[in-house]
Amino acid sequence: xxxxxxxxxxxxxxxxxxxxxxxxxxxxxxxxxxxxxxxxxxxxxxxxxxxxxxxxxxxxxxxxxxxxxxxxxxxxxxxxxxxxxxxxxxxxxxxxxxxxxxxxxxxxxxxxxxxxxxxxxxxxxxxxxxxxxxxxxxxxxxxxxxxxxxxxxxxxxxxxxxxxxxxxxxxxxxxxxxxxxxxxxxxxxxxxxxxxxxxxxxxxxxxxxxxxxxxxxxxxxxxxxxxxxxxxxxxxxxxxxxxxxxxxxxx
Amino acid sequence: xxxxxxxxxxxxxxxxxxxxxxxxxxxxxxxxxxxxxxxxxxxxxxxxxxxxxxxxxxxxxxxxxxxxxxxxxxxxxxxxxxxxxxxxxxxxxxxxxxxxxxxxxxxxxxxx
Numbered sequence: 001x002x003x004x005x006x007x008x009x010x011x012x013x014x015x016x017x018x019x020x021x022x023x024x025x026x027x028x029x030x031x032x033x034x035x036x037x038x039x040x041x042x043x044x045x046x047x048x049x050x051x052x053x054x055x056x057x058x059x060x061x062x063x064x065x066x067x068x069x070x071x072x073x074x075x076x077x078x079x080x081x082x083x084x085x086x087x088x089x090x091x092x093x094x095x096x097x098x099x100x101x102x103x104x105x106x107x108x109x110x111x112x113x114x115x116x117x118x119x120x121x122x123x124x125x126x127x128x129x130x131x132x133x134x135x136x137x138x139x140x141x142x143x144x145x146x147x148x149x150x151x152x153x154x155x156x157x158x159x160x161x162x163x164x165x166x167x168x169x170x171x172x173x174x175x176x177x178x179x180x181x182x183x184x185x186x187x188x189x190x191x192x193x194x195x196x197x198x199x200x201x202x203x204x205x206x207x208x209x210x211x212x213x214x215x216x217x218x219x220x221x222x223x224x225x226x227x228x229x230x231x232x233x234x235x236x237x238x239x240x241x242x243x244x245x246x247x248x249x250x251x
Numbered sequence: 252x253x254x255x256x257x258x259x260x261x262x263x264x265x266x267x268x269x270x271x272x273x274x275x276x277x278x279x280x281x282x283x284x285x286x287x288x289x290x291x292x293x294x295x296x297x298x299x300x301x302x303x304x305x306x307x308x309x310x311x312x313x314x315x316x317x318x319x320x321x322x323x324x325x326x327x328x329x330x331x332x333x334x335x336x337x338x339x340x341x342x343x344x345x346x347x348x349x350x351x352x353x354x355x356x357x358x359x360x361x362x363x
Contacts, residue, residue, distance in 0.1 A: 026344055033347060044256040047264065054268040063306045064267060068260060078266050083302030085274035086295050092277040093286075099279050111276035173358050176326065177351055180333045182307045184346030187337035189300040202301035203308030210309055210316055221305035222298060229297040230290060 003148075007141040016145030019121050024149060027117070028157040030181065034058050035161020037178030040170055041065045045162060052158035056112070056151070059185050060084045062178040072215035080218050087189075091119045097129040098122075098139060110140070113147040121146060194229045201225040325363040329354035 007013055031052070038048040038061070055061050060081035067077045092111060099107050114122070122143060130136040168174055190196045202225035209217035273280070286292075311330045312319055319327070333350030337343065357363045 029344060029347075043260070046256040047260050050261060050264045051267070055264060055271055056268070057271045057274075059303070060267060060270065063303065064263070066306060066310055068263060074259075074263050074266060077263055078270055080302055080306065081267050081270045082274060083298045084306075085270060086299045086302075088274040089277040090295055092275060092279060096279040096284075100282070104280075104282075107279055108272060108276050111279060112272045114275060171359075172355065173325075174351075176329065176354055176358075177347055179307055179310050179326075180329065180347045180350035180354075181343060182303050183311075183330055183333045183350065184337050184343030186300060186303040186307060187334055187346065188341075188343060189303070192296075195297060195300050198297040198301045199304040202304040206305040206309050207313060207318065210313060217309070218302070218305045222301045225301035225304070226294050226297045230293055233293060 003144060006137055007144040008148075010138060010141035012138045012141040013145035013148075015125070016121075016142040016147075017149055019125070020118070020146045020149040020153075023117050023121075024153050027150065027153050030058055031154045031157030032161040032164070033177045033181060034061060035158040035163075036165045036168065037062065037161075037175045037181075038065060038158075039162050039165035040168065040173075040175040041069055041178070043068070048162045049159065052162070053155055055081075056154065057081075057085060057115075058154075059182065062182050065175075065178060067215055067218070070215065072218075076215045076219060080222075083222055087116070091116075094123065095119070098126070101136060102140075110143060110147075113151060114143065115147075115150060118143065118146045118150055194232060197232070198225040198229045201228055323361075323363045325354050325357035325361075328357060 035048065035052060038051060039045065043051070043065070051061050055064075063084045064077050064081055067080060091114070095111065095114065099110055102110065122139075125142060126139050130139050165174075186199060190199060202221040205221035205224045206217050209220045211217075212220065278285075287295075307330075311326045314324075329350040332353040333346040336345040336349035339345065
């Protein structure tokens with residue numbers, strides 16, 4: 001399947017592997033920090049390990065931690081995780097022409113493993129989807145090599161963080177590093193005035209509606225911010241900006 | 252959630268893994284081409300940052316469901332420093348490093 005012999009013996013596998021290497025330090029630091037943050041905010045080792053290995057999306061993991069902590073309902077946590085992940089929906093539209101020829105299972109595994117940084121490197125290396133069987137195998141080989149480094153690095157550094165967390169006193173408040181990471185990602189998304197307005201409105205609404213049960217303040221805040229920005233956009237239509245390239249160091 | 256594993260949390264984690272698959276594969280799960288209605292496409296511009304802000308802001312400015320009443324709180328200074336660091340270096344790691352460099356002395360040293 002994704003790790004077929006045809007892929008890992010292909011020269012593009014090594015290229016994908018190599019191109020990911022310079023990014024690895026940043027991703028490892030982030031994985032380490034996410035590992036520490038998960039345990040320090042009260043998750044068990046098993047839960048933290050399962051999250052690092054299966055959820056495999058740093059920003060939605062970090063966003064879910066405070067919600068898990070207060071026992072928010074599952075649909076609120078999943079809806080929040082989905083909203084944080086919406087940038088991937090934009091990428092998936094672009095990746096469709098590269099992957100649609102594959103059998104569905106391989107397609108889904110490939111998509112699942114394609115994080116922000118892999119997506120950026122991949123579309124730089126292959127600006128056009130391959131038309132021949134050979135070109136398509138090369139693309140898959142590149143993705144396999146790239147994702148291989150990325151996954152092992154993310155899971156390895158998360159495990160290290162989870163292990164180290166036990167030696168760090170909770171009173172130090174290291175879990176706050178997770179919030180700071182989300183602050184950084186938030187800043188990286190603030191590329192237009194309307195997006196900044198969306199962030200400001202959502203922040204104020206989430207605080208104002210905090211007393212709502214079931215952590216519904218998060219959902220209300222997202223709805224208020226998005227609806228306000230869509231209405232403002234209608235008043236002053238502007239050409240839609242190209243989908244932004246994501247910042248580095250995000251899984 | 253106090254360091255013990257419970258089934259509900261594991262179920263949420265399973266659900267979140269599905270969310271990762273759905274988001275990353277959104278437009279190639281099905282074979283036939285399709286597109287979102289215009290409003291939803293535009294909503295994609297604003298929803299991610301709104302979701303992050305809705306999670307982050309209460310974590311920085313509230314304690315026990317109340318707005319913090321005192322300025323002796325390490326979180327606000329750390330978050331402000333983190334924002335400044337991002338726009339200085341354009342790097343998420345800078346936010347974490349600078350933010351924690353402000354947070355830890357205030358939090359551990361002064362007990363804020």
